[in-house]
Amino acid sequence: MPELPEVETVVRGLRPDLIGKTITSFWYDWLPAIRTPSPEQFEARVVGQRVEAIERRAKYVVIVLEDTLLMVHLKMSGRLYVTPADAQHDADRWVHVRFGLSTGEELRFSDARKFGRVYLTNAVEQVTGPLGPEPLEDAFSLAVFQSRLAGRSRLLKALLLDQTFIAGVGNIYADEALYRSRLHPLRRSDTLTDEEVALLYDCVRSALRDGIRHEGATLSWYRKPDGSKGSSQEHFDAYGRTDLPCHRCGTPISKIRVAQRGTHFCPTCQRLPSDTG
DNA sequence: CGGACAACCTGGCGGC
DNA sequence: TGCCGCCAGGTTGTCC
Numbered sequence: 001m002p003e004l005p006e007v008e009t010v011v012r013g014l015r016p017d018l019i020g021k022t023i024t025s026f027w028y029d030w031l032p033a034i035r036t037p038s039p040e041q042f043e044a045r046v047v048g049q050r051v052e053a054i055e056r057r058a059k060y061v062v063i064v065l066e067d068t069l070l071m072v073h074l075k076m077s078g079r080l081y082v083t084p085a086d087a088q089h090d091a092d093r094w095v096h097v098r099f100g101l102s103t104g105e106e107l108r109f110s111d112a113r114k115f116g117r118v119y120l121t122n123a124v125e126q127v128t129g130p131l132g133p134e135p136l137e138d139a140f141s142l143a144v145f146q147s148r149l150a151g152r153s154r155l156l157k158a159l160l161l162d163q164t165f166i167a168g169v170g171n172i173y174a175d176e177a178l179y180r181s182r183l184h185p186l187r188r189s190d191t192l193t194d195e196e197v198a199l200l201y202d203c204v205r206s207a208l209r210d211g212i213r214h215e216g217a218t219l220s221w222y223r224k225p226d227g228s229k230g231s232s233q234e235h236f237d238a239y240g241r242t243d244l245p246c247h248r249c250g251t252p253i254s255k256i257r258v259a260q261r262g263t264h265f266c267p268t269c270q271r272l273p274s275d276t277g
Numbered sequence: 278c279g280g281a282c283a284a285c286c287t288g289g290c291g292g293c
Numbered sequence: 294t295g296c297c298g299c300c301a302g303g304t305t306g307t308c309c
Binding site for chain 1: 300301302303304
């Protein structure tokens, strides 16, 4: 589910609910969700720890505890939220990890598809492996983008999805960024002009910023920590708009397969140089 | 190095 | 209504 805008929205929503509270218990019912360390170690290291801050790196939620980092990857269908602990028998059938809190509430990790994972670590990179830069940080300048493109030839769609190239872009915002830039998803990265590189750089950032502004996209599973839906999906130009008219030219949006992912684009606005149209 | 593909899981939806 | 096949926001490992 969640890409950078959705994870950022989760992080922002969790802060007021969680910062300053202390974890008093640990429970799980799906062992593979406890990625590292062992459940015994996990419990020993997390109980008694106060939440000092909550951050995001790529698509990971990073909960800063006094002596360790609690990291969560929501993958496709994961949710993370704080709720009164007596709400144990409500409609959420997919809760696999609970952290009891000093307030009598609990931090829940819920995940219908069971792809999501939780981690304890002292170093973010130990969990994430090598990651590209954060696209919305000031340090990610056009010059950085240009230098990361140098000497490689990749399909633009695959490149944007590559977390070691840029961190946080997923299938939705890759399609939206390419639509905005009028670049074809099958375009090779080494065929871009300087102007196109600069345009793509701007479009990736604006697509992500707008996603955050709309508090993420709720397609099926994603919810903000307060349970409400994001509205980013109401503003898509490409993603999920197969056969609907392009917002710029009216041509029906096409859907193809690129990098094994459903890929939506306007065949009129987003031409390959070889297209004679 | 780049890309295809399978695997990890379950739920929702369209088609018959 | 019921069953079936297909699709899904992500990542990782294998193979060519």
